[in-house]
Amino acid sequence: MNSRNMNLIHIIRRFNRFYTNILGLLDKHIYESEFSLAEVRVLYDIEHMEVCTAKKLIEELKIDPGYLSRIIKRFENDSLIYRVQSPEDGRLYYLFLTDKGKNTLSKLNDLSNDQIYNLISRLPERDKMSVVESMKTVENAFSGKPIKIKEKITIRSELRPGDVGYLIHLHGRFYAEECKYNYMFEGYVCKTIFDMFNNYNVEKDRFWFAEANGEIIGSIAIIGHSATRAQLRWFILHPSFRGIGLGNTLLNEAVKYCQEKGYEQVFLETTDDQKIAIKMYMNVGFKKVAEHENKEWGRKLIEQTYELSLPLGNMVSN
Amino acid sequence: MNSRNMNLIHIIRRFNRFYTNILGLLDKHIYESEFSLAEVRVLYDIEHMEVCTAKKLIEELKIDPGYLSRIIKRFENDSLIYRVQSPEDGRLYYLFLTDKGKNTLSKLNDLSNDQIYNLISRLPERDKMSVVESMKTVENAFSGKPIKIKEKITIRSELRPGDVGYLIHLHGRFYAEECKYNYMFEGYVCKTIFDMFNNYNVEKDRFWFAEANGEIIGSIAIIGHSATRAQLRWFILHPSFRGIGLGNTLLNEAVKYCQEKGYEQVFLETTDDQKIAIKMYMNVGFKKVAEHENKEWGRKLIEQTYELSLPLGNMVSN
C-alpha cells in the first residue's frame, strides 16, 4: 500500500465518517416513528421485490433469520403485510404489503423524501447536479456497473424541446462508439431531423422517449409519409439499458400506433451491421425489400430498407 | 417539490441505501473485533481530539451519557485509556489513550484501511480519482462549503461524436425554457449543424465544450467562411453555470483562436432578446451591423448580426 493510496484511503475514511453522520441524521425521523431501521428496510424491500420471501430478505438485508421472523410476525399481527404459502413449495411464504402497509410505507417514504429535500433544497441548482452526479460516480465505481433498474424507466410519447437534440447525441455517440461511424453520421441524423420538422404534424408523426432518472436513454419514432405509409425512425437504446426488453416495448408501441392510425405500410432504413435491431424488426414482421451500398460514414456499409405490411382492419379484430 | 427535485431525491435515496451497504461491509471487520462500532468511534475520537472529555464525546458522537460512561469505565479497566481529573474543574476528566490503547486503535485502523484498500484496489486509477473527487464534492456540498465549481469545469476543443447532438439539445431545451422559442428552433439548429458538417475542416473550424461531471454544460464554435472571415456560433451555457465567468472564458478562447488563425473579421447572428450574451459580445468588441425580423420560432424576434474586426498583426504585438 503506497502513500498515494493511503491518501485516497484517508479521504474515503473521512467521507465514510461524514456520511455516517448524514445517514444518521436522515434516519432520525425513523427513530421517531414506531419502526426500527431494519423494520423500515424490510417494509421497503417487500414493496420493491417482485417476489418476496423471508429467505430473500435475509440475503438482501443480511439480517438474522430469527430476528426477521419476529419482525414479519409483528407486521402480520399489525396487518401491515400478509403471507401466502407457496403452492409449489410449502416452505416458502410470499410476502405482500396490505393497503395499510403500503400506506404506512408511503408515509415513511414521504418523511424520508422531506428529510432529503431539506438537505438539498438550500443548495444552488448546480451543486445539486454536482452532488447527484458525484453519487452516481461513486455508486457506479463501487458497484462495477452502470445503474440500471427497469422499474425506474418511463416511456413518454410527448415531444419536448431538447428531445431531438438528445436523440441526435445518442446516435452520434453510440454509432461512433459501437459501429465506428464517423462524425458525418451525426450530421446526417441532424439533417433527417431537420427535414422531419419541416413536415412535422402531431396528427401523423409520433415520438417515444424512454427515460431513466429524467434522462433520455432510448427513442423511436413514426413519421407519416402519406395516409397509408409511414416510416419508423431513430430507434436507439443506450447500451446500458439493452437486453431488458425495453427495445421491444418501444418497437411494439410504434407498431401499435401505426395500426391505430391506419397506416398500412411501415418502412424503415437501417444498415446491415445492426444485427440485433434487425432481428427485432423481423420479429414484429418487417421484411427486407431493398439494399444498397453506403460509404458516407467512414465504413463500407449496406443500407437496407425493411417493410412491414399491416393488415387492414386489424383494429376491428381487436 | 417538483418532479426534477423528486428525481434528485430518488437518486440520493438510492445512493443512501447503496452506501449504507458499503458502510456495513466496511464495518464488518469491527464486528469481528472485540469492539462495537460505538466503542471504536470513541477510541478514534479520543485520539483525534486535542482535549477530550466525556461531554465532548457525547456531543460529537451523539451517544447516550450513561452508555458512554460505561464504555469509558470498561476502557479504563482494560487500560486502553486513562483519565485525569481537571485541576480547574473537578467535574471534568480528560481522556487519553494509553500506549496499549494507541496500539489497539492502530490495529483497528489498519484493518479499516485494508478493507477500503480492498474496495478500491480493483478500480482503475481513473475511477479511484473520480471516486475521491466525488466524495469531496458531496462532503463539501452537505457541509455547507460552497463547491468551487469552476475548478470542476474543464474546457476542451476537441469535437467528439455526440457533442453536436448535445449542443442541439441544450439549444432546444433552454431557448424553449427561457425564451419560449418553439420546436422549429431546435430543427433550425439541426440544419445549421448539418450545413456546417458539409464544410467541416479541423484547420479552419473549431468547437469548445465546457464540461462538468463529464457532461457538456456549455459550448462555442468558430466556423471559417473564407481565409479572413469567420462566424462565431452556438454560444450557449447551461443556466446553472452562468454568472461564474465561464461564458467570457469561452468567448475569449474563441476570439483568441480567430486571432491566431488570422481571421480579420468575425461575425455572429443572434436575436435581440439575448441581452446578456449581446453585452458579452460587445465587451469583446463586436458591433451590430444589421438586423431583420424573424417570426419562425413562435415569437416576433429581431435577428441581429454583429461583427468584430480584428487588427492585422495583432499576434505580432503579443
Add this chain to the structure above:
DNA sequence: AAAAATAGTTGACAAAGTCAAATAAATTAG
C-alpha cells in the same frame, strides 16, 4: 449560603440482534 446548572455515574429497563435447536417441507441417495 442556598439554588441552579453542569459533568459524569448508576440502576433498571427496553430494544436490537445473535445463536442454536426445532419444525416442516422438499430434495436426494440408497
Add this chain to the structure above:
DNA sequence: CTAATTTATTTGACTTTGTCAACTATTTTT
C-alpha cells in the same frame, strides 16, 4: 419407496446495545 439430507422458517434462550431517569459531585449563579 423410504431414509437421510437439505432448505425455509420458527422458537427459545441469550447477549449486546442503547435509553431513561434518578443520583452524586462539583461549579456557577443568585
